Amino acid sequence: MDGLKLPIILLVVVLALGVFLFNPFAPPKKGTKVQPEPAKVTEPVKSPEEVIKSAQAALEKSDFEQVVKLLEPHRNSADFEIQRLLGFAYSGIKRFDPGIVAFEKALEQRKVPEVGYSLAYLYEITGRVTVARMLYEDLRSAKLPPRMERAVYEGLARTSAFENDPRQTLKYNYELIKKYPDSPEGYVALIKLFRHLGHTRDLPTLIKAGDVHQLENFDYNFWLGTIYFDTGNFDEALKRFQRCIKLNPANSTPYYYSYRILKRQKNIEQALKELEKYHRLNPLLPHIFFEAAIDAKNEGKILLAYKFLRSALTMDRILLGRDDKGAMQAVERQIKSKGSELDKKFLTAFMNYVNGDYKIAREQIIHLTEAVKGTEYEDDARRVLRECDLLEMQDVRYQDHVRELQRQKELENAARMQEMTVKTEIEDETEADLIKRKAMMNPNDLRLQYAAGLKLARMGHIADAKRFLDSAIRLNPNILEPNYSMAKILIHEDNLSEARSYIDRALKINPNNSQTLSISADLYLRNQDFSQAKSHAEGALKTNPNNGEARLVLAQIDLKNGDSRSALQQLNMGLEVERDPERRQQMVRLKESLK
Numbered sequence: 001m002d003g004l005k006l007p008i009i010l011l012v013v014v015l016a017l018g019v020f021l022f023n024p025f026a027p028p029k030k031g032t033k034v035q036p037e038p039a040k041v042t043e044p045v046k047s048p049e050e051v052i053k054s055a056q057a058a059l060e061k062s063d064f065e066q067v068v069k070l071l072e073p074h075r076n077s078a079d080f081e082i083q084r085l086l087g088f089a090y091s092g093i094k095r096f097d098p099g100i101v102a103f104e105k106a107l108e109q110r111k112v113p114e115v116g117y118s119l120a121y122l123y124e125i126t127g128r129v130t131v132a133r134m135l136y137e138d139l140r141s142a143k144l145p146p147r148m149e150r151a152v153y154e155g156l157a158r159t160s161a162f163e164n165d166p167r168q169t170l171k172y173n174y175e176l177i178k179k180y181p182d183s184p185e186g187y188v189a190l191i192k193l194f195r196h197l198g199h200t201r202d203l204p205t206l207i208k209a210g211d212v213h214q215l216e217n218f219d220y221n222f223w224l225g226t227i228y229f230d231t232g233n234f235d236e237a238l239k240r241f242q243r244c245i246k247l248n249p250a251n252s253t254p255y256y257y258s259y260r261i262l263k264r265q266k267n268i269e270q271a272l273k274e275l276e277k278y279h280r281l282n283p284l285l286p287h288i289f290f291e292a293a294i295d296a297k298n299e300g301k302i303l304l305a306y307k308f309l310r311s312a313l314t315m316d317r318i319l320l321g322r323d324d325k326g327a328m329q330a331v332e333r334q335i336k337s338k339g340s341e342l343d344k345k346f347l348t349a350f351m352n353y354v355n356g357d358y359k360i361a362r363e364q365i366i367h368l369t370e371a372v373k374g375t376e377y378e379d380d381a382r383r384v385l386r387e388c389d390l391l392e393m394q395d396v397r398y399q400d401h402v403r404e405l406q407r408q409k410e411l412e413n414a415a416r417m418q419e420m421t422v423k424t425e426i427e428d429e430t431e432a433d434l435i436k437r438k439a440m441m442n443p444n445d446l447r448l449q450y451a452a453g454l455k456l457a458r459m460g461h462i463a464d465a466k467r468f469l470d471s472a473i474r475l476n477p478n479i480l481e482p483n484y485s486m487a488k489i490l491i492h493e494d495n496l497s498e499a500r501s502y503i504d505r506a507l508k509i510n511p512n513n514s515q516t517l518s519i520s521a522d523l524y525l526r527n528q529d530f531s532q533a534k535s536h537a538e539g540a541l542k543t544n545p546n547n548g549e550a551r552l553v554l555a556q557i558d559l560k561n562g563d564s565r566s567a568l569q570q571l572n573m574g575l576e577v578e579r580d581p582e583r584r585q586q587m588v589r590l591k592e593s594l595k
Contacts (some may be wrong), residue, residue, distance in 0.1 A: 064092030514544035548578030
């Protein structure tokens with residue numbers, strides 16, 4: 001007992017110290033301030049009227065996020081003003097679907113034209129053009145401010161064109177240009193419609209009115225140019241495209257049309273000038289630039305030919321195989337005799353790219369990267385590097401493919417060697433075992449996999465048959481026979497849903513195959529879909545009138561419909577051509593039941 005006294009005393013001392021130091025009920029020590037808990041400030045709850053006023057003020061400042069923040073908690077409210085404000089705010093932050101819902105709720109409360117127009121416009125820009133057009137039509141009967149009335153007519157003109165309804169497009173766009181001749185939308189829409197319909201009889205009248213108000217409008221002149229171009233009136237087309245260039249020199253398309261017209265008119269020098277301007281804005285027509293390079297060479301404009309060739313050959317490597325009529329040789333002579341040091345270095349790299357030495361070309365272009373910055377070669381250098389990288393990746397993929405072929409060949413050789421050694425060891429091997437072994441030793445032989453599947457199915461080895469047919473489908477998913485053969489086995493197993501998936505795949509490969517169609521018809525018949533069964537059976541017979549399976553399906557359908565005479569006729573025709581014993585037996589039984 002004396003031995004326990006010391007540990008007990010020490011334990012008591014430790015407990016006493018702990019209580020003294022960490023006592024939660026002890027009064028605070030002198031000199032330490034008790035921190036009061038901060039009082040929670042509660043914001044006064046705003047009334048709905050105050051919330052709406054705040055939202056209106058935010059909308060005036062185009063602070064759409066703030067409007068949504070204020071009003072989203074009230075989005076289920078029936079208040080007109082809340083829904084109106086939400087509609088505009090959602091639209092402002094490109095949340096069009098909630099905006100449509102808000103405007104619809106607002107319109108239920110009050111028929112305000114501003115809300116109706118906003119809703120129609122949202123319908124239009126989200127692709128619901130028919131509903132938008134109907135709403136625009138309703139708005140015409142309301143009393144609208146002048147600007148909104150014009151916007152409604154323009155909306156009708158646009159939506160009728162989007163609906164591809166020529167009659168409505170003519171009606172609304174003629175109304176638009178009559179009421180608002182300074183609006184370009186009506187003229188442009190009518191020109192597009194005339195171009196689409198090949199209708200030019202009323203074009204002079206439209207142009208006479210349009211030139212008064214729209215002569216300085218780019219779209220009006222451009223679309224007139226295209227309709228003149230399509231109808232072979234190249235002089236007028238060129239005038240319109242030249243006007244477009246004056247109105248908007250940064251748009252590349254009029255330069256391209258001008259080039260094509262001038263080239264047709266054999267004005268090659270001026271045509272090349274127009275194409276050079278196009279190239280400066282949009283160097284993305286490789287085939288056109290390749291032909292233009294030959295024209296430029298013939299005109300003696302070698303540096304321009306070089307510029308066009310660089311664009312063409314770095315954007316489409318197929319053009320490397322075409323005859324450039326000596327353009328590249330002329331470029332080489334010119335650069336070597338009169339070019340700067342940079343010209344010569346870039347030409348060397350470019351010629352290596354042209355000749356297929358892309359690894360050397362890539363290294364040379366990388367060394368020239370700093371030198372070509374800010375020059376006309378900068379974009380060409382970037383494209384050469386991109387094409388060289390693509391070629392290198394293709395080369396890597398090809399080498400991987402070659403290695404995989406070599407590996408498969410080695411596996412096949414090893415399998416053949418194994419077959420030769422196993423042949424002498426196996427004495428009790430059945431025919432089915434031999435078929436399976438041969439197929440397993442040649443896993444990439446599609447014909448052998450398919451043949452093994454068919455033979456094993458006939459022998460009753462269904463699981464193995466399915467495995468080899470699946471292997472054949474894996475080797476070539478786009479071959480027809482393994483798919484419908486697998487479907488036949490699955491029908492035999494009464495697995496109709498899986499059989500349907502294989503037949504659907506086979507129909508995608510060849511929708512007119514008689515065998516596939518007759519199996520499909522049988523599946524539809526089993527699923528009681530008589531109309532589809534009849535359609536597919538008739539399709540099978542159209543391709544092959546000697547399809548006995550299709551005759552049997554039609555006979556069964558006729559029997560279901562109570563037409564025993566037609567059923568008997570189909571059975572007689574089927575028995576004449578059918579060679580499958582099981583199906584012949586079905587036909588005979590069905591024929592006897594009709595007697």
